[in-house]
Every structure is written in C-alpha cells, then in structure tokens.
Amino acid sequence: MKSSGIAAANIEYELGVKTTEAIRKGQFVDRYLGEIITSFEADKRRAASAVSQKKDVYLFALDKFTDPRSLDPRLKGSPLEVDGEFMSGPTRFINHSCDPNLRIFARVGDHADKHIHDLAFFAVKNIAMGEELTFDYVDGATDYGANEYGNSMTTCLCGSVKCRKFLW
Structure with a gap:
C-alpha cells in the first residue's frame, strides 16, 4: 500500500501531522x-x-489477535507492542481527537505470526490538503477512572465539540 502525502508539522504548541495532499x-x-x-x-x-x-x-499494543482464553495456542500469550519513540515515521506525531478524521486498523498479511501485524491508518472522512490528521487514542472508550498507576484520568485537550474531556 502506498502512503498518502503527510508530514510532521508544528501545530499550536506541539508536533502533529498535516496532509500534503487531499x-x-x-x-x-x-x-x-x-x-x-x-x-x-x-x-x-x-x-x-x-x-x-x-x-x-x-x-x-499489538493485541488484536491475542486471546488468553482461546483454545488456539497461536492466540495465547502476552501481546507484543510497537514503540515508535526512536524508530518510526511521521505517524507517531498524529494527535488525538474525540472527533478524528482517521481510524487505525490491524492489517494482517506480511507476517506468519499473528502477534505481529501492521497498524494502518485510514481516513474516516474527506480530509483537505493542509488539514491536521487525528485519531481517537482510546477508540471511543469512556472508562472514566484511575489508570493502572493509580493516577486520575488524563484530561483531553482536543477542543472538539464531541470531546469526552478525558483520555485515559
């Protein structure tokens, strides 16, 4: 699959990603x-x-095809994760929005191991050239509580009319 035109860019007070084409x-x-x-x-x-x-x-987390309760041994075990901090492309700078223009999907095909799959971004609406790209970091989840470290939820700053006010 050929990537669309995107580039990391300064957006207000942080890095983000904008389109270089519609x-x-x-x-x-x-x-x-x-x-x-x-x-x-x-x-x-x-x-x-x-x-x-x-x-x-x-x-x-690459957990789309992981199920500890499965009878299929290929689906058991801890999921692997992708860390984009040091080895990545511009997609690591895509910011969160509660009303995103992208969605991320698991894509299988290049690996025999189901624990390794691609994370592919697709547009969920038409996006104009120069527009910031966003996706929902929690994919619509609304579990408002303490995170795994016992801290309160992280406040969402997306500014969308549909903002849920919290990320995780």
Whole structure:
C-alpha cells in the first residue's frame, strides 16, 4: 500500500501531522511503525516514563489477535507492542481527537505470526490538503477512572465539540 502525502508539522504548541495532499474517505494514509517489543518491556518503559514525568509515550499494543482464553495456542500469550519513540515515521506525531478524521486498523498479511501485524491508518472522512490528521487514542472508550498507576484520568485537550474531556 502506498502512503498518502503527510508530514510532521508544528501545530499550536506541539508536533502533529498535516496532509500534503487531499485525502478521500476510506483512503489508506500510512502505517504506525516502530520497534517491536514484549509487553514486559513496554510496561517497563511506561513505568519509567511515569516516574520521569515524560509526556510523550509512543507505545501501541499489538493485541488484536491475542486471546488468553482461546483454545488456539497461536492466540495465547502476552501481546507484543510497537514503540515508535526512536524508530518510526511521521505517524507517531498524529494527535488525538474525540472527533478524528482517521481510524487505525490491524492489517494482517506480511507476517506468519499473528502477534505481529501492521497498524494502518485510514481516513474516516474527506480530509483537505493542509488539514491536521487525528485519531481517537482510546477508540471511543469512556472508562472514566484511575489508570493502572493509580493516577486520575488524563484530561483531553482536543477542543472538539464531541470531546469526552478525558483520555485515559
């Protein structure tokens, strides 16, 4: 799949991604790339980020085809994760919106191991050239409570009319 024209850009007070060409609804935009790591290593990186109060974490769980209750041994086990912090493309800078113009999908086909699959961004609406690209970091989830570290929820700053006010 050929990527659409996108580029990292300064957006207000942070980095983001804007289109360099118009994108049609349903069009493939790009993949989320990074280092494939174990969930144990990902947990260590999350904990280190929380301790250092580092804001940016670029971890994505590859858990679409993982089911610990499955009778199929290929689907058991801890999911792997993708860390886009050091080895990635511009998609790691795509910001969150509660009313996004992209959605991320698991794409299988290039790997024999179901624990490794691509994370592909597709447009969910027509996007004009120069518009910021966004996706919903929690894909519509509304579980308002404490996160795994016992901290209160992270406030959402997307500014959308559909804003849920919290991320996770």
